[in-house]
Amino acid sequence: MLAFANAKINLGLNVTRKRPDGYHDIETVFYPVKLNDVVEITDSENTICLVKGIDVPGDTRDNLCLKAFNLLKKDFDLPAQQITLLKNIPVGAGLGGGSSDAAQLIRLVNDKFKLGLSVVKMQNYARELGADCAFFIENRPVYAFGKGDEFQPIAIDLSNYYVVLVKPPVHVSTAAAYAGIKPVIPSRSVKDLIHLPLKTWKQHLENDFESTVFSKYPEIELVKKKLYQSGALFALMSGSGASVFAIFEHEVSLPELENGNKVFYNI
Numbered sequence: 001m002l003a004f005a006n007a008k009i010n011l012g013l014n015v016t017r018k019r020p021d022g023y024h025d026i027e028t029v030f031y032p033v034k035l036n037d038v039v040e041i042t043d044s045e046n047t048i049c050l051v052k053g054i055d056v057p058g059d060t061r062d063n064l065c066l067k068a069f070n071l072l073k074k075d076f077d078l079p080a081q082q083i084t085l086l087k088n089i090p091v092g093a094g095l096g097g098g099s100s101d102a103a104q105l106i107r108l109v110n111d112k113f114k115l116g117l118s119v120v121k122m123q124n125y126a127r128e129l130g131a132d133c134a135f136f137i138e139n140r141p142v143y144a145f146g147k148g149d150e151f152q153p154i155a156i157d158l159s160n161y162y163v164v165l166v167k168p169p170v171h172v173s174t175a176a177a178y179a180g181i182k183p184v185i186p187s188r189s190v191k192d193l194i195h196l197p198l199k200t201w202k203q204h205l206e207n208d209f210e211s212t213v214f215s216k217y218p219e220i221e222l223v224k225k226k227l228y229q230s231g232a233l234f235a236l237m238s239g240s241g242a243s244v245f246a247i248f249e250h251e252v253s254l255p256e257l258e259n260g261n262k263v264f265y266n267i
């Protein structure tokens with residue numbers, strides 16, 4: 001049984017408060033994009049995780065898919081499974097790839113073993129694995145708040161635009177990005193700004209991680225500048241970086257940006 005695990009981008013991101021538990025409150029819009037990993041589960045003698053495609057740093061025993069399986073196994077009598085992950089989503093790129101894989105693993109196990117878990121129950125398991133993991137259970141555009149794991153559905157549709165994603169050869173640690181930030185409550189919420197005309201998003205929507213991440217990695221800021229020079233209506237770093245997405249009115253080719261970066265067109 002297999003599932004596609006898609007990436008997300010953040011249409012605006014404010015870090016509003018450091019919480020007593022050490023995490024941060026954020027407000028953002030999560031938007032699913034067409035860049036997918038593939039997760040497959042098959043019966044096996046032992047529970048293992050095999051990763052193909054892009055390399056995931058660290059031991060496969062720490063893979064979020066395995067963590068998701070073991071989390072469910074604590075509550076349900078599950079037979080051993082081989083988890084095969086075909087990794088296409090760049091890692092440590094602000095695209096939520098690991099969280100998406102884990103969310104799809106929860107959905108797969110729920111379906112295959114007829115666990116009967118509701119969406120809310122699956123989201124609660126996902127929350128234990130990572131702040132942005134719960135979003136991927138339903139995978140529809142949402143305004144997210146709290147740790148990034150509380151949602152309100154939002155009517156945003158980019159299907160008439162061309163979304164391009166550029167991943168510079170830099171790995172940004174999410175924990176380090178949060179540690180470098182001073183939370184501020186914005187004067188206007190992303191929830192309201194997102195409904196302004198897309199052509200004005202450039203003046204209004206921000207990602208609070210950009211200033212600190214750009215000062216450490218100027219090559220990421222350069223990518224954003226080049227995307228605007230190429231005619232993007234809107235460009236922003238996704239999550240804690242390092243990838244930058246851009247929204248164009250028409251299909252584009254960006255050979256200059258392909259040099260040294262990974263570029264994904266029409267996601």
Ligand SMILES: C[C@@](CO)(OP(=O)(O)O)[C@H](O)COP(=O)(O)OP(=O)(O)OC[C@H]1O[C@@H](n2ccc(N)nc2=O)[C@H](O)[C@@H]1O
Pocket residue numbers: 010013022023024025026028093094095096099129130131132133146147148174175178238239240241
């Ligand atoms: C920054 C965001 C924005 O969408 O995305 P990515 O850049 O990871 O894609 C998310 O908040 C990332 O969520 P996620 O990647 O699931 O984070 P987790 O694994 O739960 O946490 C990693 C570390 O980030 C910090 N963290 C994470 C979420 C949050 N709301 N406050 C935090 O302070 C904590 O230090 C935590 O130890």
Ligand SMILES: Nc1ncnc2c1ncn2[C@@H]1O[C@H](COP(=O)(O)OP(=O)(O)O)[C@@H](O)[C@H]1O
Pocket residue numbers: 056057058062063064065085090091092093094095096097098099101102174239240241
């Ligand atoms: N299935 C997985 N895919 C990607 N990364 C994973 C996975 N399982 C564990 N990880 C670990 O999670 C970290 C964050 O990965 P990822 O979710 O791709 O990035 P981001 O938090 O920037 O969206 C990586 O450094 C990696 O070691």
